[in-house]
Structure formats: C-alpha cells, structure tokens
Amino acid sequence: MRAHPASAPAPAPSSGGPATEAIMLVGGKGTRLRPLTVHTPKPMVPAAGVPFLTHQLARARAAGVEHIVLATSYLAEVFEPYFGDGSALGLHLEYVTETDPLGTGGALRNVAHRLRSAPGDPVLVFNGDILTGLDIPALVATHRSSGADVSLHLTTVDDPRAFGLVPTDADGRVTAFLEKPQTPEEIVTDQINAGAYVFTRGVLDTIPAGRPVSVERETFPGLLADGAHLQGMVDATYWLDLGTPQAFVRGSADLVLGRAPSPAVPGRCGERLVLAGARVADDAKLFGGTCVAAGAVVASGAQVDGSAILAGAHIAEGAVVRDSLVGAGAHIGPRTVLDGVVVGDAAHIGADNELLPGARVWPAARIPASAIRFSPDAP
Ligand code: GTP
16 A cells, blocks of 8 residues: 555644654664664664763754654663653653564554644654754744645755755755665755654554555655655754764764754763763863763773763773774773774773774673783884
C-alpha cells in the first residue's frame, strides 16, 4: 500500500500554535559509531556531559513540544530508566519498543497510536542522531502556512556526493528525492534531508503497518509519486549528523563551545566543561570544547583538546588527547598520544603509545606500554 494516495483528500490542517507532540526515532543500531554503540544506543552516548538525546529533548521542549513518543528497538531497555516519564525535562515521555526493527517509517507507524493529535494536527519527527540549531517553530509554521502533508528540514552541504538530494521548486515544494549523485551532472542541488520533519498526523496512519519501511527510501518518494504535498524548508543553521565517531566528538565539543545550541549543557559554555566529581591537575591543559565527566581524572601535564572524557576515565601524566573520545573507565597511559581516536569503555592503553586518526580501540581492550619512552621529537 502506498502512503496517502493523491485521491484521498489531505486532512484539513489545524490552525496556529506550536506542534505539541513529537516522535523521536532512537531505535537504530548505530553501526557507524561502533565501538561506542556496542553496549550503549547512539542517543545515550554522552555529548557535553549528558546523553546526547537530552539535548534533543530539551530543544523540543523549548520549542513548545509537551508529549514525545520514543520509538526504540536496539538496546531499548536503557532509555526509560534514565529519562523516566520525562517530568524532569518538563515533558511527558512514552516508550514503544519494536521487537524486530521496523526501519524509520515502520517505527513511525508503530507508535502513531500513542499520539493524541487530531488527523489534521502537525506532529514533529526527529532522527535521534542529529545535532542542529534548527528553528523548530519556523518548520511548524512553514508546514501550517503551506498546507503540506509533510514538511522537511533541508540543509545545504558543500559536498553533496555522500547524500541523497532533495531539490525544491521556487515555492519550496519538494520536486524529487534523488539517490546519491554518481556524476557531477547529477548534483542538481546542494540540499539534503536533515532528519527533522513535520507530518500532518493523518499521513502517519497511512504508512503500512507491521513490516519494515524506510521513510527516506519508501514513504517520501511514494508520497511524492502519489501527488502529496511535501514542503522543504532550508535552514542553514548549525547541523551535524553524529553518525560517525569523528562527528560525535566534534558535536560534543561544539556543544561545550556553544557553537551548537542546547539548553541541556550542564554548565557554562566555553573552552572546557569539567563536571562535578572530576579531578583535573592544576597544570593540565583543557581546551577546544573538552568535556571531562564525573569521576574522570586528568593528571599533571596532560593536554586534552576538543575531546570527550567519559565518566571514570583516567588520562595519565603527560598524555596528549586531541579530537578523541575516551570511554567510561578507560585508561590512557603516561605520554601516550591520541589524535582522532575512539577508545571504548574500560579499555587500557599503556604508556608511550601513539594512535592516529580513525583508530578505534574496543571496550576492555588492552594495549601494553611501549618499552621505549615516547618523545615528541623522536623520528
Ligand atoms: P548506522 O547503523 O550507523 O547507519 O546508524 P542508525 O542505525 O542510527 O541508522 P540511521 O542513522 O540511518 O538512522 C536514523 C535515525 O533513525 C536514528 O535516530 C536511528 O536511531 C533511527 N532508526 C533507524 N532504524 C530504526 C528502526 O528500525 N527503528 C527505530 N525505532 N528507529 C530507527
């Protein structure tokens, strides 16, 4: 069944006000973010000192959302013990778990029965791995004023080759969903799907139930083919897909620096964020949006730049950590250098090692100390 055929009239849009309901898609396996996602679902990996999802929930709340349904699947059991009923964030949260993953569209259909909105009301949908300064009320206003069935946040990128493209006409109406371009001629726009949508509630009910559906590959192209109105809103504010370790580390640092807006950063934005219960030696240097979590230790002479040091991790004396994430309880030995590296929880890297961009150390792995003392001037 195609979603929302053109012959079926769109439900009449309701007028005015913010969208008060949202669905958060948080059930993906987060394979690109391994090893951080081996024991923790991507939205629960800490960014700027709190699980990343906290930033998205707080931003939605600030935009007037009151009720959020979390569509969970992979490691579903960890969300509710942390966020509970959502009242600490001023929200009412509900959780729906897929036994078998239903994909992004199937997940939306699977939770739609928990919404209270009328068929013509706007419902926000967020991918659970996007850090953005999107003007959420503006997306809702665009949806209402255009009378669209679905409105999509579009962002522009310098190099669109890695993305599906979403061209629009002069009125912002989506004209196509194009696969990743293979040739320069196929790059007809620099606009891409930014992972935040407003659906007219009734449209969610037309997604097929009980089977996997991709909203990007099936629902949106199907709606377009059936003549539905899909509206794009280009908002070129801060936007980052935190799907890879490098992007995740960048996003955490940008939250600490205040480049990425969030009401949930637990402290003042600046070069560093040191949470209560962390210990940092007086002569250690922290900068570039580094976050040091509770129970972590940064020892004398260590330098940490643009990195996230998770709870209970230990950075030994003279270590240099740049653009890296050090997992909970992990140990980085004296004088060891990490540059663009992800270290899994409880891993142990001995003294005088050097790990370069892209290296991923898996949870509880052990790399012994070198027999040769590391010197930055060594050939
Ligand atoms: P990768 O495996 O690294 O591609 O990450 P991912 O699994 O998160 O996939 P992707 O980035 O394409 O997912 C976009 C958003 O949809 C993320 O917030 C996911 O958590 C979510 N998502 C993806 N697949 C499912 C699913 O089957 N069910 C639910 N509930 N959410 C999903």
